[in-house]
Amino acid sequence: MRVLVMLDGTVADPEAAHIRVDDLGLMRGDGVFETILVVDGKPRELDLHLDRLAASAAKLELPEPDRVAWQHAVEAVLERWTEPECALKLVYTRGPEDTDEVTGFALGMSIGEQVHELRRTGVSAVTLERGIDPGLAERAPWLLLGAKSLSYALNMAAGREAKRRGAQEVIFTASDGTVLEGPTSTVVLASGNTLRTPPAQIGILPGTTQAGLFRAAERAGWTCTTESIAVEDLFTADVVMVASSVRKITRVHTLDGKQLGDSSALHEQLCALYEAEY
Numbered sequence: 001m002r003v004l005v006m007l008d009g010t011v012a013d014p015e016a017a018h019i020r021v022d023d024l025g026l027m028r029g030d031g032v033f034e035t036i037l038v039v040d041g042k043p044r045e046l047d048l049h050l051d052r053l054a055a056s057a058a059k060l061e062l063p064e065p066d067r068v069a070w071q072h073a074v075e076a077v078l079e080r081w082t083e084p085e086c087a088l089k090l091v092y093t094r095g096p097e098d099t100d101e102v103t104g105f106a107l108g109m110s111i112g113e114q115v116h117e118l119r120r121t122g123v124s125a126v127t128l129e130r131g132i133d134p135g136l137a138e139r140a141p142w143l144l145l146g147a148k149s150l151s152y153a154l155n156m157a158a159g160r161e162a163k164r165r166g167a168q169e170v171i172f173t174a175s176d177g178t179v180l181e182g183p184t185s186t187v188v189l190a191s192g193n194t195l196r197t198p199p200a201q202i203g204i205l206p207g208t209t210q211a212g213l214f215r216a217a218e219r220a221g222w223t224c225t226t227e228s229i230a231v232e233d234l235f236t237a238d239v240v241m242v243a244s245s246v247r248k249i250t251r252v253h254t255l256d257g258k259q260l261g262d263s264s265a266l267h268e269q270l271c272a273l274y275e276a277e278y
C-alpha cells in the first residue's frame with residue numbers, strides 16, 4: 001500500500017510520475033528527507049521530525065519548510081491509510097534546475113515483513129570507518145555532517161559492504177576510534193542502569209527514536225547520557241542497540257563477527273519502556 005500527497009495538498013497517484021527529470025533532488029541529491037513511523041494512525045515524534053527537517057534544510061540553505069503545509073500533507077496521508085503501521089517519508093528538494101520551485105511530498109508506504117523480523121531477532125553489525133574526526137562538523141559545515149540529505153550513496157555503499165561481510169547493519173566509527181552512528185540509525189548502549197548515545201555535535205543526526213527511548217527510560221529511573229563512546233565499549237556493554245523510526249529499538253547480537261552477550265531480556269525491557277511512551 002502507498003499513499004502520496006504533494007506539499008500543496010494534492011493527493012496523487014503513487015504509480016504515476018510527478019518529479020521532473022531535472023529536479024536537483026534526483027540529479028544531485030540536493031534535498032532532505034525524514035522517515036516517520038506511524039502506528040494506529042499516530043505519527044511518532046512528528047514535531048522532532050519536522051524540527052530535524054527544518055534543521056537539515058537550513059544546512060543545505062533550502063527555503064525554510066512550511067511547517068503547516070507539511071503537517072497538512074501528513075494528515076492527508078494518514079486519513080487515507082488503513083494498515084496498522086506506516087513508514088511515512090517526507091521529501092523536500094531544491095526542485096527543478098534554474099527555477100524557484102521547490103519539490104515536496106509525503107509518501108506513506110507499507111512496512112515489510114523483513115523489518116518486523118529484524119525487530120524480533122536483532123541484527124549482526126560491523127564497524128566501518130567513516131573517515132571523519134569528531135571536530136570536523138564544526139570546522140567544515142559545508143560537508144553537511146548531521147544533515148539528513150538525499151545524498152545517501154555512501155550509506156547505501158556501507159550497507160552493501162556489511163552484506164559482503166555477512167552482516168546486516170553498520171556502525172560507523174570516527175578516525176579517533178569513537179562511535180558515530182549507523183547509516184540509518186542511532187547507536188545506543190546500556191551499561192548497568194545507564195543508557196548512552198554519541199552527541200549530535202560530532203556530526204551525526206540527533207535520533208528521534210532514541211529521544212523517545214531516553215524520555216521513557218528516565219521516567220523509569222534510568223540515567224541517560226550523551227557522550228563520546230569508544231568502539232571497545234560496544235563489546236563490554238550490557239546491550240548494544242540501533243534505534244531508527246521504522247526498525248524501532250533493534251538489538252545488535254553480533255559485532256564484527258563476535259557474538260555479544262545474551263541481552264534479549266534487557267532489550268525487551270527497554271522496548272517495553274519505549275512502547276509505553278506512545
